[in-house]
Amino acid sequence: MSTSTGVVRVRYTRTPYLVVTNERHERKDVYGSIDDSVVRQAQLLRGDEPSDTVVVAMHPIGSPGYLPAFSQLARGGFHVIACGTRYSTGDAGLQMESCLLDLAACVRDAKERLGYERVILAGWSGGGSLMAGYQAEAEQRTITRTAAGEPTPLADTELIPADALMLMAAxxxxxxxxxxxxDPSITDEDCPKDRDAELNIYDPENPNRPPYSPEYVARYRAAQRERNARITARAVAELDALKAAGRDHDESCFVVHGTMADPRWVDxxxxxxxxxxxWSYLGDPRVANDGPAGLARFCTTRGWLSQWSLEHAQVDAVDAAPRISVPTLVVANSADDAVxxxxxxxxYAALPDGAKRYHEIVGANHYFSGKGDQLSHLDEAALVVRDWASAL
Known part of the structure; x- marks a missing residue:
């Protein structure tokens, strides 16, 4: 059926299944994995109408099957595969190179077992860099080792390129x-409670108040980069020490405090x-800054280097963009409280000129959540995708 706004809504089924491959590793980064099996939990969302095209959605962590955007695409008549990575139980040890392997397994399964002829990669939020990175690697390989400089099966794995790519609120x-x-006010990782008041945007004693001067923002951003570099140096040193002791497959775990202190939240x-x-997508940013659910709160050395290190991480959508040649849609939410x-x-600017499109949904927040027009904004996103996909 169609609504008065032109939104197509169909009844769809949700079929869970697993994508399983084998990889030989001396060290397990995921709790509960059995032998050499790598298990990804997937769902196929589809209506009654057949299709030779499927939208493949994946996020580095969590289950994308229940994210609003992908359920809405299924209501709009799309066939959607929402597949989790191997890190569905937590991202402390997550390596983006392994996430690329997970996406490769899902795409191959969609084509070879499920029989879809065309694949559209869909990256929402943190899935955007994963999808863009995968497509770029499928078209022009650059990653041969992990961010920690270790061998990865990715180097010898064929990546089937998608036919199109879309990034949504990514x-x-x-x-x-x-x-x-x-939070750059943390200058010593061993003493996270001792903070530099002039760099603590949540400290009432900080003389710098919103709206911040350009000079203060520049100083703040530089201090954030310096903190990233300090944590990276510690991770590298710890990993080097383990290897020097003959413990090549051991890991070291640590906590990163203060990970929700972007001045955008208060200015x-x-x-x-x-x-x-x-406000932020995690609620009050001052609470989230030291809450248990913060990004990168719990890390391993390899996980930090692959996910969070400015110096070592290898998967970035903007860096990948020049290697992407397929039609690409970018949907941005104007009230995004995360991205x-x-x-x-x-x-979008880094993509080659050609088959690319940019659309901004005015008023939409990150999750299309809350009161007001958020559901209509979600409808708009589905319509934009439908119109773009129909022209492929």
Whole structure:
């Protein structure tokens, strides 16, 4: 059926299944894995009408099957595979290179077992860099080892390129995002409670108040980059020490405090968009800054280097964009309270000229959640995708 707004809504089924492959590893990065099996939990969302095209969605962590955007695409008549990575139980040890392997297994399964002729990769939020990175690697390989410099099966795995790509409310990478979120007032990782008041945006004693001067923002951003580099140096040193002791497959785990201190949360003039001031997608940013659910809160050395390190991480949508030749759609939410407004614009600008399209949904927040027009914004996103996909 169609509504008065032109939105197609169909009844769809949700069929769970597994994508299983084998990889030989001396060290397990995922709790509960059995022998050499790598298991990804997937769902096929589809209506009664057959299709030779499927939308493949994946996020580095969590289950994308219940994210609003992908359920809405299924209601709109799309066949959607929402597949989790091997890291569905937690991302402390997550390596983006292994996520690329997970996506490769899902795409191959969609084509060879399920019989879909065309694949559209769909990356929402943190899935954007994963999808863009995969497509770029499938077209022109650059990654041959992990971010820690170790061998990876990715080097010898064929990546089947997709036929099209879309990024929805997506940031450019985990390492770029966390750097903008790091609390630079923490100058000693061993003493996280001792903070530099002039760099603590949540400290009432901080003489710098919103709206921040350009000079203060520049100083703040530089201090965030310096903190990222300090954590990276510690991770590298710890990993080197383990290997020097003959413990090549051992790991070291650590906590990163203060990971929700982007000045955008308290100053709407920093990277401006239509977001709600003093708020974030994790709620009150001051609480989330030291809460248990913060990004990168719990890490391993290899996980930090692959996901969060500015120096070592290898998967970034903007860096990948010049290697992507397939038609690409970028959908940005103007009131996004998670993704920096510059990230989707920068990705779009870095794509080669040609078959690319950019659309901004005015008023939409990151999750299309809350009161007001968020459901209509979700409808708009589905319509934009439908119109774009029908022209492929």
């Amino acid at each position: 940031h450019r990478s985990r390492h770029r995002l966390i750097t903008d979120f790091l 709407p003039t920093v990277d401006p968009n239509d977001r709600r001031p003093g 920096p407004a510059a990230h989707p614009r920068d990705f």
